[in-house]
Amino acid sequence: MATAKSAKKSNTSKEELLEYYREMLLIRRFEEKAGQLYGMGLIGGFCHLYIGQEAVVVGLEAAAEDGDKRVTSYRDHGHMLACGMDPKGVMAELTGREGGYSKGKGGSMHMFSTEKDFYGGHGIVGAQVPIGAGLAFADKYLGNDRVTFTYFGDGAANQGQVAETYNMAELWDLPVVFVIENNQYAMGTAVKRSTKSKSLWERGAAYGIEGEEVDGMDVLAVKAAGEKAIKHCRAGKGPYILEMKTYRYRGHSMSDPAKYRTREEVQKMRDEKDPIEHVRDLLLQGKHATEDDLKAVDKEIKGIVNEAADFARESPEPSVDELWTHIYA
């Protein structure tokens, strides 16, 4: 029933490779800038950076079609950028300004875009999982041929509502792809300190859900796995689980000193598995792009991110009247 590894990679054109490079770089530079703005006190509260995990969302978005939905946890900036939300609106939400996606009322962890079918941005670990199944339920009920990507981490995988959702999703054949972003640490707790399960995706078997483990640092492997999962869902076969083996370079949030792992461990991942370097190598070695081409992309991304940061600083704070709006429909 379940296959262990996604062996086959998609046939990928030069244009596609360049696009993945560009999108992953956008996320990385955006997050670095967010870290910088946080350091300056322009972003407050909790801020969870996505650096290191970029291939997961970029690969899956490459497999998605218009109208497919996505929902995730509070480590959500990468998901928003990958589904095409405006970096300016995302950054301005981080700074709590009027120009933010939630008019400054949601912050880093709570953002939405109905236009891009992004359903949050949820701050409670695991709460987005039944919500994702509910979105898929709605599509099935309405007869839409759409799929919902429901992202959660290795920490959330241990929440009871994830098990409850697996059961209902398979029972009702809901078109939902459960994407476990296993970055190996739930805040400071390594996976092996929180479960004796050898893998997280295999838990789906208890409910009859198929799934597989994927190299989440390889955007092409992610895309191929995503295409397979989507095909499964669109064929009416119910949910599918993808366990993305990935890694976050930064702490859990900005205030996490990350003492639970060694600097060498992080450096090794950066040196050997970096998702952006991987695509960069493919581009250069395959002679799909020159150093200068990539430098031009770097420059373009830097411009976009600086523009977003400028917008996020210049956008005014929300009007005091916003305190009382959007509570009741």
Next chain:
Amino acid sequence: MATEILMPALSPTMEEGTLAKWLVKEGDEVSSGDILAEIETDKATMEFEAVDEGTIGKILIDAGTEAVKVNTPIAVLLEEGESADDIDTASKAPASDEGSNGGDGGGATLEDTDTAKPMSTQPAAAVPEPETPEDPEIPEGTEMKTQTVREALRDAMAEEMRGDDAVFVMGEEVAEYEGAYKVTQGLLDEFGSKRVIDTPITEHGFAGLATGAAMGKLRPVVEFMTFNFAMQAIDQIINTAAKTRYMSGGQMNVPVVFRGPNGAAARVAAQHSQDYAAWYAQIPGLHVAMPYSAADAKGLLKTAIRGDTPVVFLENELLYGQSFEVPDMDDYTVPFGKARIWQKGDDVTIVSFGIGMKYALEAAEVLAGEGISAEVIDLRTLRPMDTKTVIESVKKTNRCVTVEEGWPTPSIGSWISSVLMQQAFDYLDAPVINCTGKDVPMPYAANLEKLALVTTDEVVEAAKTVTYK
């Protein structure tokens, strides 16, 4: 252009820290992600990474310096092609005890922090005054039919399901069993299993799933077998359903109704007997209804299903079988935020809701026999709450007793007391008395259970106390 590297805030509360150690020296080339320094915050020692590439042109704050304010320039980074000579007046290092908003210029980078601090001096916006809606007119000659609360709730759901395909019902035993309390009787037959859905026993999961379905343009009606079991799901009700509209800046509505029996039943003891009215009534973003009569149960549930705000709809097992007169109309709806005056009176105002109305009305009858005229108000909805009607009544009677089954601290009654004290102080001739359930978990023994509940006698006594009779 040389870029100043500023002392970073590394936690939501950090204002200053110790620059413990530099891991780079002047002249070193760095790239994004390289660790520049170790900084001690109030909680931990953190590594501080470079976000740009360049050469460390100058270190402005020595290792070991304590109490370096956030945003103080600590080093200067040179871009490709620049030399240390390019470090101009822009990077004069302020002493560590000077203002935190260092950096006087520097162009394209992020040195100036003029917009960093929230403008806390703005006056708070005034609390908007809610409008009190009016009850719909019941046309002259409308016939009344006698219905139980159970039938009225079922009719409300059936009518709304006929009117809108997006409405569906889900919960434990709602379909084939036709409801643990038979409230969904006949719905599966009429609407089929696509729209009347039996769930596994998985309250947290299906409350979240329904909330997601509501974000996906459906109108779920979720039945909790009882609201005691909604405790398993309360995170989704409060943290997701109630807050999403606000947190999305108004982009997204969550039109879900959570309904089911609430409050004490009979002899089911502590875990199955409690009134959640005051719990849910506290949550901005939710609407909360707790009807007493069949007509209100029907009219309010139809309004709840049609609205775009998430609703907690608190029913009562002991009321399900009670019969009332219900207007026999095509589309009878009752607005949220409008109390019903059950009977007019002059001497004391008795305010209640849900099954508390039973005690309130029984007490009013006893009081009438003793020459005390009570005005009895059914709040019907607790959020929004029609305190205006209560205030107007108290201005006339000058006395108030509240009645509810829930616990006293804090209760709906304690809130009403507070509102009256603030808005009708000069009209009160006696302190408001809150008749509530006793402040104990519900006991099983029949005699103790009786003692734990609010009683008609207690309401009568309270009314006599406030009228000094």
